[in-house]
Amino acid sequence: MTTPRRDTYTPDSLLQVAVQVFNERGYDGTSMEHLAKAAGISKSSIYHHVSGKEELLRRAVSRALEGLFGILDEPPAREGRAADRLEYVVRRMVEVLIAELPYVTLLLRVRGNTGTERWALERRREFDHRVAELLKNAAAEGDVRGDVEVRLATRLVFGMINSIVEWYRPDGRTGARREVADAVVQLVLTGLRG
Numbered sequence: 095m096t097t098p099r100r101d102t103y104t105p106d107s108l109l110q111v112a113v114q115v116f117n118e119r120g121y122d123g124t125s126m127e128h129l130a131k132a133a134g135i136s137k138s139s140i141y142h143h144v145s146g147k148e149e150l151l152r153r154a155v156s157r158a159l160e161g162l163f164g165i166l167d168e169p170p171a172r173e174g175r176a177a178d179r180l181e182y183v184v185r186r187m188v189e190v191l192i193a194e195l196p197y198v199t200l201l202l203r204v205r206g207n208t209g210t211e212r213w214a215l216e217r218r219r220e221f222d223h224r225v226a227e228l229l230k231n232a233a234a235e236g237d238v239r240g241d242v243e244v245r246l247a248t249r250l251v252f253g254m255i256n257s258i259v260e261w262y263r264p265d266g267r268t269g270a271r272r273e274v275a276d277a278v279v280q281l282v283l284t285g286l287r288g
Contacts, residue, residue, distance in 0.1 A: 103133060105143045105153075112150040113196045121151055121200075122207060148210050151200075155214040158201040161190040162221050177237035177287075180228045184282050187225075187255050188275040192262060199259040222252060229286070238286040251282050 103111075111133045115124050126147060130137045144150055165171055170182040191198045201218065204211040226248040232238040255278060262274065 103135060103139070103143065108133060108140065108143050109150060109153050109157075110196075112147070113154045113200055116151065116154070117196055117199050117203070121147075121204065121211070148208055151204075151208070152210045152213075154197050155201045155204060155210065155217075158194055158197040159214065159217050159221070161194050161198075162187065163217075165190060166221075166224055175237060176228050176231035176235050177283075180225075180232050180238075180286075181279055181283055183225060183228060184251065184255070185275045185279050188258065188278050189271060191255060191258055192264070192271045192274065195259065195262065195264070202256055202259055222248060225251070232286075238283075242286070247286065254278060254282065 112129055115128055115132045119128060124147060126137045126140060129147065130140055165183055165186040171179050201214060204214045206212045206215050226244055229248055230244045233240045
């Protein structure tokens, strides 16, 4: 009788398991033992791929941040009127959030208890500031309302988009990705253009 063969893990597949466990238990509530059990491998096998759980966290939040910052480098986010660029960025933020749902969910849940979490929070703030700058420029160009304070409007936009991690499930019942992105863009831009 042969023993069942365990799945061979790659750094990417191990990262997927870690993100799932971090999202279920919280980063602080997750031990290497939890990760090993979820992966069906020994702790020493995990250490073959990474130095520890903080490295897994950094890889996970980096993936989410790279997706978000990548939006700002896309030509439609850099060229044209600020309101058009803002509309593009909002749509792409929703698309990236949905495409990278577990990774963005984890990014939004970090609290700053470790060096990696503090780094991730700082990067999130940088991204927020860049989007706020777009909103500010759109108001200066007269394409969006100037009577709503930019920081407040930015927080409300991010609040709407970030809340998607709490309710969106890729099972077809909560709307297709494009449908969700269209709805967010419509609500945000209709409200901002008032």
